[in-house]
Amino acid sequence: xxxxxxxxKAYKTSTRPALDDVSVNVDKGEFVFxxxxxxxxxxxxxxxxxxxxxxxxxxxxxxxxxxxxxPRRRVPKLRQRIGCVFQDFRLLVNKTVAENVxxxxxxIGKPPNTVRKVVPEVLQLxxxxxxxxxxxxxxxxxxxxxxxxxxxxxxxPLVLLADEPTGNLDPDTSQDIMLLLERINRTGTTVLMxxxxxxxxxxxxxxxxxxxxxxxxxxxxRGVYGxxx
Ligand SMILES: Nc1ncnc2c1ncn2[C@@H]1O[C@H](COP(=O)(O)OP(=O)(O)OP(=O)(O)O)[C@@H](O)[C@H]1O
Numbered sequence: 001x002x003x004x005x006x007x008x009k010a011y012k013t014s015t016r017p018a019l020d021d022v023s024v025n026v027d028k029g030e031f032v033f034x035x036x037x038x039x040x041x042x043x044x045x046x047x048x049x050x051x052x053x054x055x056x057x058x059x060x061x062x063x064x065x066x067x068x069x070x071p072r073r074r075v076p077k078l079r080q081r082i083g084c085v086f087q088d089f090r091l092l093v094n095k096t097v098a099e100n101v102x103x104x105x106x107x108i109g110k111p112p113n114t115v116r117k118v119v120p121e122v123l124q125l126x127x128x129x130x131x132x133x134x135x136x137x138x139x140x141x142x143x144x145x146x147x148x149x150x151x152x153x154x155x156x157p158l159v160l161l162a163d164e165p166t167g168n169l170d171p172d173t174s175q176d177i178m179l180l181l182e183r184i185n186r187t188g189t190t191v192l193m194x195x196x197x198x199x200x201x202x203x204x205x206x207x208x209x210x211x212x213x214x215x216x217x218x219x220x221x222r223g224v225y226g227x228x229x
Contacts, residue, residue: 001159001190002026002049007058009044009214017056018044020214026192028158031185033201034194035225036211042194045211046161049192050082051075063158080108083152083160083189087167089144091136097147098123098132104151118154126150126180142173146180153184160184162193166200174200198225 002025009019019041026032034042047053048060051067060067065078091100098119105115123129126146136144145165152160162181166174178200185191195201201208201224208223209216 001028001030001063002192003059003061004045004048005059007048007055007060009041009048009053010056017214019048019055019211022058022211022214022216024209024216024219026190028190029185029188031182031191031204031206032193033204033206033208033223034192034211035196035201035208036217038196039213040211041214042211043163044214046084046163046192046194049159049161050084051078080155081158083155083157085145085148085152085160085162085165087164089136089141089148089168091144091147091151093136096133096135097128097139100136100147101150101154104154108155122150122154125153125183140173141169142176145169145173145177149177149180149184153189156187157189159190159192162191162195164195165193166195166197171199175203178204201225 004022004024007019007022008017010017034045036042044053048055049062051070055068062078063081070078092103095103101119101122102115105118120129123132126149128143128146128150131143136147166177169177174197181191205222208218208220210218
């Protein structure tokens with residue numbers, strides 16, 4: 001599903017590469033934690049998969065797309081199949097919960113009757129039925145993240161990328177969000193999550209890919225956060 005082969009990324013303004021000869025394969029349906037200290041290259045890894053950046057060396061495949069050869073005009077099609085969730089939720093503040101989720105379908109041209117049918121279904125899936133007409137600022141952080149997950153998932157993406165999705169949440173709420181991501185993963189969606197959260201990684205026992213200074217230093221199939229530390 002995701003294949004990075006000898007990928008390096010050097011930003012123009014940076015002296016050392018953000019990623020340095022990284023090769024990683026992720027199969028369809030896997031759940032992978034991307035861990036490592038600040039600046040180790042986790043966000044760069046995710047940005048490359050979205051084609052927000054191109055690698056300086058190496059090749060990247062996502063599903064049938066060869067990202068290094070993908071023409072710019074095809075990038076929107078790729079991004080339609082990749083859902084994204086961030087630490088700071090990134091909801092549209094002037095739209096209701098339902099409108100935030102509907103917007104993700106409207107921008108890719110889904111007809112109104114599909115939107116009317118699918119939005120309540122996905123809000124139920126994430127545990128937000130009854131909150132469809134609330135504004136984002138009327139929700140808790142955990143609820144806002146559920147909206148963001150609903151929006152990322154409503155189009156049934158192949159891959160869900162999550163960059164520190166629990167970074168602004170307390171431990172109990174974080175656990176709830178992880179249960180939701182697990183549920184989404186069980187539907188067959190590949191999940192790749194960058195995190196600093198030791199307790200989540202340790203409790204889930206999923207694949208752990210650890211980066212340090214842009215290199216993969218560990219890839220464990222049922223890993224914990226702090227091996228050998
Ligand atoms: N747009 C950019 N321009 C120049 N350098 C960048 C850019 N984005 C990231 N970097 C550098 O690349 C390296 C990796 O950064 P990246 O954001 O990928 O790390 P990270 O592991 O996600 O860190 P954090 O956990 O703090 O989010 C860092 O040295 C950073 O300063």
